[in-house]
Amino acid sequence: MKRLFRTIDERIEESLDSSEGNHITLSHSIPFKNVIDDAVTLIIGVLIVILIWWSVGSIYNTFFAHSMLFPMPNEVFDDLLSLMVGERVFTYTIWQHIGVSLERWTIGFLIAALIGSAIGFIVSLHPLIYKILMVPVNILQMIPGLAWLPVVLILFGFGNDSAIFIVGVVAIAPIAINVSNGLRNVPKVNRRVAEMSELSHWDTFLEVLLPFSVLDIITGLRIGLGSSWRMIIAAEMVVGVMQGIGFTIKGASDTLDYTTAFACIIVICAIGLAIDRLFFNPVERYVRKRTGVGDA
Structure with missing residues (x-):
């Protein structure tokens, strides 16, 4: 197990010890090994969650249950399998509910990413601009997503647009804050070198x-992604839509079908983990490798 999670430094030291002459050969299987590392840690983490779930359910059902039993993992996964193979829940298949939720989330998150990145860039241009504009950004960050409900009902009424608005508005602030922090933390000496080299504003930004700020930008996007994905589920429960994962959880809970509600929660977690592990993890690893920051 220790050799499975070796760091880059440990691999280099091992190569130095075994090198011949002036030649050092590093393994070319690092990307595949990273995939194995990610898979192993993911499986272990999921097993821990299932163990806690099983323990809580067993204790509750044995000592505290009255009229309703706590859904156990085997029951929920059986129900989830039935949903995955086409069993309908509230008129639609689980895949149709997932598709609608992903569409709403994608639109809201992309809008938030564009607005948040633009705000982060603008506030980093000058200290005075930062002091002034970060006040409304921080105010925006303090407002819980569902607190926007009266606003969206006035602007859009019940329906799809309200859900998209709530998704976008909660992700803007964390993206803007991290983008601005990344750009403002670029060392002054690097800025001066760019000025002395007479680089254009665009080249200075790119080079x-x-x-220097890309890791902070990625962090902001990851935080915004997590916030917006959680919020689309909550928004679908309250803005009057008739399709989506959030709507399905609320409907299942209202009809006391807690096994289906738990199955939908698993779907939510799986989608969030997949987006984070399959997209943001490789991107962050690539950036760290290119910039030489931390382990690749």
Whole structure:
């Protein structure tokens, strides 16, 4: 197990010890090994969650249950399998509910990413601009997503647009804050070198500002992604839509079908983990490798 999670430094030291002459050969299987590492850690983490779930359910059903039993993992996974192979829940298949939720989330998150990145760039241009504009950004961050409900009902009424608005508005602030922090933390000496080299503003952004701030930008996008994905589920429960994962959880809970509700929660977690592990993890690893920050 220790050899499975070796760091880059440990691999280099091992290669130095076994090198001949002036030649050092590093393994070319690092990307595949990263995939194995990610898979192993993911499986272990999921097993821990299932163990906690099983323990809580067993204790509750044995000592505290009265009229309703706590759904156990085997029951929920059986129900989830039935949903995956086409069993309908509230008129639609689970795949149709997932598709609608993903569509709403994608639109809201992309809008938030564009607006948040633009705000983060603008506030980083000058200290005075930062002090002034970060006040409304921080106010925006303090407002819980569902607190926007009266606003969206006035602007859009019940329906799809309200859900998209709530998804987008909660992701803007964390993206803007991390983008601005990344750009403002670029060392002054690098900015001065760019000025002395007479680089254009665009070249300065691409060659100096972006490389130093890209990890903060990725962090902001990951935080915004997590916030917006959680919020689309909550929004679908309250804005009057008739399709989506959030709507399905609320409907199942209202009809006391807690096994289906738990199955939908698993779907939510699986989608969130997949997006984070399959997209943001490889991107962050690539950036760290290119910039030489931390382990690749």
